[in-house]
Amino acid sequence: MSGLKDMLKIVMVGHVDHGKSTLVGRLLHDTGSLPDGRYEAIKAMSERRGMPFEWAFLMDALQAERDQGITIDTSQIWFKTPKRDYVLIDAPGHKEFLKNMITGAAASDAAVLLIDAHEGIQEQSRRHGYLLHLLGVRQVAVAVNKMDMVGYSEERFREIERGYMAYLASIGVKPTFMIPVSAREGDNIVEQSAAMPWYDGPTIVGALDAFASVTKPIDLPLRLPIQDVYKFDERRIIAGRIEAGSLKVGDELLFSPSNKRARVRSIEAWNTSSLPEQAWAGQSVGITLDEQLFLERGEIASHAAKPPVETDVFLGRIFWLGHHPLKVGSRYKMKLNTFETQVEVQAIKHVIDTGDLGESSAEQVERHAVAEVVMRARRMIALDSFSTLPRTGRFVLVDGYDIAGGGIISMEGYADQRSLITVASTNVTRVKHEITDTLRAERNGHHGGVLWFTGLSGAGKSTLAIEVEKRLFNKGYQVYVLDGDNIRHGLNANLGFSPEDRAENIRRVGEVSALFGRAGIIAITAFISPYRSDRDRAREAGGERFHEIYIHADLETCEQRDPKGLYKKARSGEIKDFTGISAPYEPPESPELTVDTSRHSVDECVDQILDYVDRHFSLSGQRAVREIRTGSR
Amino acid sequence: MRGRASSLRRSQLFQGFPVSNLDDLESQSIYIFREAFNRLENIAMLWSLGKDSNVMIWLARKAFFGHVPFPVVHVDTGKKFPEMYAFRDHYAKAWNLNFISGTCPPIDEIDPSLPPAARSAARKTEGLKRLVETHNFTGLFAGIRRDEQATRAKERFFSPRGEGGRWDFRDQPPEFWDQFKTDFPPGTHLRIHPLLQWTELDIWRYTQRENIPIIPLYLSKDGKRYRSLGDQDITFPVDSTASTIDEIITELETTKVSERSGRAMDHEAEDAFERLRAEGYM
Numbered sequence: 060m061s062g063l064k065d066m067l068k069i070v071m072v073g074h075v076d077h078g079k080s081t082l083v084g085r086l087l088h089d090t091g092s093l094p095d096g097r098y099e100a101i102k103a104m105s106e107r108r109g110m111p112f113e114w115a116f117l118m119d120a121l122q123a124e125r126d127q128g129i130t131i132d133t134s135q136i137w138f139k140t141p142k143r144d145y146v147l148i149d150a151p152g153h154k155e156f157l158k159n160m161i162t163g164a165a166a167s168d169a170a171v172l173l174i175d176a177h178e179g180i181q182e183q184s185r186r187h188g189y190l191l192h193l194l195g196v197r198q199v200a201v202a203v204n205k206m207d208m209v210g211y212s213e214e215r216f217r218e219i220e221r222g223y224m225a226y227l228a229s230i231g232v233k234p235t236f237m238i239p240v241s242a243r244e245g246d247n248i249v250e251q252s253a254a255m256p257w258y259d260g261p262t263i264v265g266a267l268d269a270f271a272s273v274t275k276p277i278d279l280p281l282r283l284p285i286q287d288v289y290k291f292d293e294r295r296i297i298a299g300r301i302e303a304g305s306l307k308v309g310d311e312l313l314f315s316p317s318n319k320r321a322r323v324r325s326i327e328a329w330n331t332s333s334l335p336e337q338a339w340a341g342q343s344v345g346i347t348l349d350e351q352l353f354l355e356r357g358e359i360a361s362h363a364a365k366p367p368v369e370t371d372v373f374l375g376r377i378f379w380l381g382h383h384p385l386k387v388g389s390r391y392k393m394k395l396n397t398f399e400t401q402v403e404v405q406a407i408k409h410v411i412d413t414g415d416l417g418e419s420s421a422e423q424v425e426r427h428a429v430a431e432v433v434m435r436a437r438r439m440i441a442l443d444s445f446s447t448l449p450r451t452g453r454f455v456l457v458d459g460y461d462i463a464g465g466g467i468i469s470m471e472g473y474a475d476q477r478s479l480i481t482v483a484s485t486n487v488t489r490v491k492h493e494i495t496d497t498l499r500a501e502r503n504g505h506h507g508g509v510l511w512f513t514g515l516s517g518a519g520k521s522t523l524a525i526e527v528e529k530r531l532f533n534k535g536y537q538v539y540v541l542d543g544d545n546i547r548h549g550l551n552a553n554l555g556f557s558p559e560d561r562a563e564n565i566r567r568v569g570e571v572s573a574l575f576g577r578a579g580i581i582a583i584t585a586f587i588s589p590y591r592s593d594r595d596r597a598r599e600a601g602g603e604r605f606h607e608i609y610i611h612a613d614l615e616t617c618e619q620r621d622p623k624g625l626y627k628k629a630r631s632g633e634i635k636d637f638t639g640i641s642a643p644y645e646p647p648e649s650p651e652l653t654v655d656t657s658r659h660s661v662d663e664c665v666d667q668i669l670d671y672v673d674r675h676f677s678l679s680g681q682r683a684v685r686e687i688r689t690g691s692r
Numbered sequence: 693m694r695g696r697a698s699s700l701r702r703s704q705l706f707q708g709f710p711v712s713n714l715d716d717l718e719s720q721s722i723y724i725f726r727e728a729f730n731r732l733e734n735i736a737m738l739w740s741l742g743k744d745s746n747v748m749i750w751l752a753r754k755a756f757f758g759h760v761p762f763p764v765v766h767v768d769t770g771k772k773f774p775e776m777y778a779f780r781d782h783y784a785k786a787w788n789l790n791f792i793s794g795t796c797p798p799i800d801e802i803d804p805s806l807p808p809a810a811r812s813a814a815r816k817t818e819g820l821k822r823l824v825e826t827h828n829f830t831g832l833f834a835g836i837r838r839d840e841q842a843t844r845a846k847e848r849f850f851s852p853r854g855e856g857g858r859w860d861f862r863d864q865p866p867e868f869w870d871q872f873k874t875d876f877p878p879g880t881h882l883r884i885h886p887l888l889q890w891t892e893l894d895i896w897r898y899t900q901r902e903n904i905p906i907i908p909l910y911l912s913k914d915g916k917r918y919r920s921l922g923d924q925d926i927t928f929p930v931d932s933t934a935s936t937i938d939e940i941i942t943e944l945e946t947t948k949v950s951e952r953s954g955r956a957m958d959h960e961a962e963d964a965f966e967r968l969r970a971e972g973y974m
Binding site for chain 2: 066094095096097104107117118120122123131132133136137146158161162165166194286287289291294296300328329330341342345356380394453455457459460461462
C-alpha cells in the first residue's frame with residue numbers, strides 16, 4: 060500500500076526573467092519526469108514563435124504568457140526523486156502579479172530563490188526574500204542562475220553570495236544553500252557542472268532532497284477553530300480542522316472568546332468500523348459535546364490550561380495587495396481562520412522598505428508594500444502570536460469583495476485581556492442596596508462619578524488632578540484623587556510592569572473609581588492609561604457616571620517638561636516600553652472633554668474642568684454646590 | 693526487545709494518527725467542502741460519473757457525516773457511454789443523492805470557429821450555463837485537478853466566474869492560508885475545486901483504499917482501457933493491460949503517457965483547451 064511517501068512543496072521565486080519557469084522545465088526534463096510528447100510540443104510552440112527552445116512554455120500554459128514571455132499566474136507540477144515526491148510551484152516574478160506570487164509561496168514548504176548572475180540582486184529578489192520570511196517559509200535555497208552568461212565566474216558568484224547573504228541575515232533568514240546554476244544549460248541542476256569545478260556544494264536536486272520534511276504541529280497547544288455546526292440527524296456536530304495540538308474523547312474544551320466550556324463526548328466519523336478516540340493537527344474533524352452549548356463559527360476550542368490570547372487590539376506585520384491604499388481609520392473585514400470581524404486601522408507604525416529594510420512613518424500603505432500596523436476590533440478576538448502558534452497567528456483583510464492583504468500577529472507590548480474579562484467567582488449573588496443614587500445625590504448636592512484623566516507622562520494629569528480636587532472640595536463637592544501613589548502602594552502592590560500587570564492595574568482602578576462614583580463621590584483618576592481597551596473597560600465599569608478627560612499635550616512639550624526625568628531615561632534605553640517613546644499611546648476617540656495643557660495655563664485648564672463638572676455633576680446646573688445648600692436653608 | 697516494546701507503545705498511543713499523504717488530501721478537501729457549504733447560499737456538485745467525481749461525492753459524505761446536503765448535477769450531453777448511464781442511475785439511488793439532470797443544446801447552436809472536438813465539448817459549457825441560470829446556483833463543485841492539464845494547474849480552489857460563466861484567468865484572486873474568496877458581486881458564481889491538489893495516482897489509491905465504486909470502462913479489456921471518460925465520439929481508450937485498480941496504480945507509477953491523451957479536444961490546437969475553459973468549461 061503506497062501513499063506513505065514523503066511529499067514536499069517547493070516554490071520558485073525571484074525577480075522577473077531570472078529564470079524560474081526555465082528552471083522548472085529543466086528539472087522536469089533532466090529527471091525524466093516529462094510526459095511523452097511534451098518536449099516535442101514545447102519545441103513546436105517555440106518554433107511557431109520563431110524562438111529557440113523555451114523551457115518556460117512547460118509552465119506558462121496561457122497564450123498571453125507565451126506570447127509575452129512572462130509568467131502571469133502561479134502554476135504547479137509534480138515530480139519525484141528517489142527520495143520523495145515534490146510539487147513544484149512556479150511563482151511570477153513581475154511586480155504586477157505579486158498577489159499570484161503570494162498565492163504560490165504561501166502554499167509551499169520550502170523555496171528556491173533565483174538571482175540572475177548577470178543582472179544581480181534586483182527589487183523582487185529582496186521583496187520575495189522578505190515575503191518568504193513573512194509567510195513563514197523557513198527553508199530557502201538560493202540559486203544564482205545564468206552562470207553561463209558570466210563565463211561561470213566564481214568571483215561573480217561570490218559577490219552575489221556576499222551581498223544576498225548579508226540581506227537575508229538582516230531579516231533573520233539563513234539560506235540552506237547557495238548554488239551557482241545555469242537552468243538553460245543544465246549546470247548543477249541534476250548533475251554536478253563540469254564548467255564550475257570550484258563549486259562543491261549540492262545541485263538543485265541535491266538541495267531539494269536535503270530540505271527537512273514537514274511535520275505537523277501536534278506538540279503545540281490545541282487549537283480547533285469551529286468551522287460549522289451540523290444538525291443533519293440526531294447528532295449535533297461541531298466541525299472544524301485541528302490547526303495545532305490534539306484532543307481526546309473526554310477532554311474539557313474551552314471555547315474562546317465566548318469562554319464556554321464542555322467535554323468532548325465523541326469524535327464523529329463516517330464509514331469507519333469504530334469511532335476514533337483521539338484526533339491530531341491537520342485533521343478535519345467533527346465532535347459532539349456533553350452539553351448543548353450555543354457555539355458559533357469562529358470560536359477557537361483549546362484546552363483550558365493553554366488558551367489563545369483574547370484581545371481587541373494587536374500589531375500586524377502586513378503585506379498589502381489592495382487597489383486602494385490602506386489608511387489610518389479605514390475599516391476592513393478581518394478573517395482569522397474561520398473567525399470574521401470588522402477591524403479598524405488604528406495606526407500605521409511604519410512602512411518597511413523591503414529594498415534597504417528602512418522603516419519610515421507614513422500616512423498610508425501603498426499596494427505591494429509591507430508595513431507594521433495596529434489593528435483594533437469592536438469585540439474580543441481569540442488569537443495567538445505568529446511566533447508561538449503560526450496557524451492561529453495570521454489573518455487576511457478583505458476590502459469590499461476582495462482579499463486585499465495578509466499579515467502575521469505580534470502581541471508585543473499588548474496585554475492578554477483574557478484574565479481581565481473572565482469572571483472567576485460564579486457563586487456571588489447581588490445584594491440590593493436600599494440607599495438609592497438619588498438619595499445620595501440629594502444629600503451631597505451633586506452626583507457621584509469618575510473623572511478619568513488620560514494623557515502622556517508630563518501632560519499635567521497629576522498637577523491638574525490635585526488642583527481640581529482642591530477647588531471642587533472648596534466648592535463643597537465630595538471628591539478624591541486616585542493616583543499611582545495611593546493605588547500602587549496598596550491595592551495594586553502585587554502588580555509589576557508587564558503588559559498584563561499594567562492592564563490589571565488599570566482594570567482595578569476602573570473598578571475602584573466606579574465604586575467611589577456609586578458611593579456618591581467624584582473620583583478623579585490620574586493614570587497615563589495609554590490603551591483604549593483598558594479605558595473602555597473602565598468606562599464599562601463606571602457606566603454613565605464615567606467621564607473621560609483627555610489631558611492633551613504634544614510629545615515634544617511633555618519631553619521638555621519631563622518632571623521626573625523619565626523621558627531622558629526612556630531615550631537612553633534605561634526604561635523600556637515607555638509610553639510615547641517605545642510604547643504606543645492611543646488617544647481617546649471621543650472623550651467627554653479635552654483640555655490642552657500645551658496651549659493653556661494650569662488655571663485655565665482647571666477652570667475648563669470645573670465648568671464641566673458644574674454642568675454635569677451639580678444638581679442645579681451652573682450654580683455652585685454651596686450656593687444650593689445655602690439657598691435651601 | 694526493549695526497542696520493540698517502546699515502538700509498540702508509541703503505535704498504540706498514536707492509533708489513528710494520519711500518516712499518509714491521502715489523509716492530508718482528504719482533510720484539505722473536507723475543509724474546502726465545509727467552507728463552501730457554510731459561506732455560499734445555493735450550491736451544487738457537478739457529477740461527471742468519472743473516477744474523480746466519484747471520489748468527490750465520497751469526500752462530501754465524509755465531510756457531512758454520510759449526507760450530501762446539496763443537489764448533485766449531471767450535465768448530460770446525451771453522448772455518454774451506456775455503462776456511464778447505468779452507473780449514474782444505480783448510484784444516484786444507492787447514495788441517496790438529490791439528483792438533477794441537465795441537458796445540452798444541439799451542436800449547431802455552438803461557436804463554429806472552435807475546432808470540431810472542442811466545439812462538441814463546448815455543448816457541455818452551454819448546458820452548464822443554462823443550468824446555473826435556471827437554478828441560480830452561486831457555487832458549483834467541480835472535480836478538476838491541477839495535474840491533469842496546464843491551465844487547470846493555474847486554478848484556484850475557489851474560482852470566480854463572471855457573466856455567462858467566464859473565467860478571467862488573467863486576474864485571479866489571491867488565495868492563501870486557506871482564506872478563500874467567498875464575497876463577490878451579483879452575477880458571479882464560484883467554481884469550487886475540492887480535488888485541485890490531487891493527482892491521478894492519488895485518486896486511484898484513494899478509490900482503492902476506500903473501496904469506491906467505478907465504471908468498468910477504466911479497466912483493461914482486450915489490451916485497452918479508458919483513462920479519462922467523456923463523450924463517446926471524442927474519447928478514446930489507451931493501450932493498457934491494467935485490469936484491476938492495483939494494476940492501474942502500478943501502471944501510473946511508471947507511465948509517461950499523459951492522462952488526457954485520449955481526449956481529442958485537448959489536442960486540436962495549442963490553445964483549444966484554454967479557450968474552452970475561458971468560456972466556462974470545467
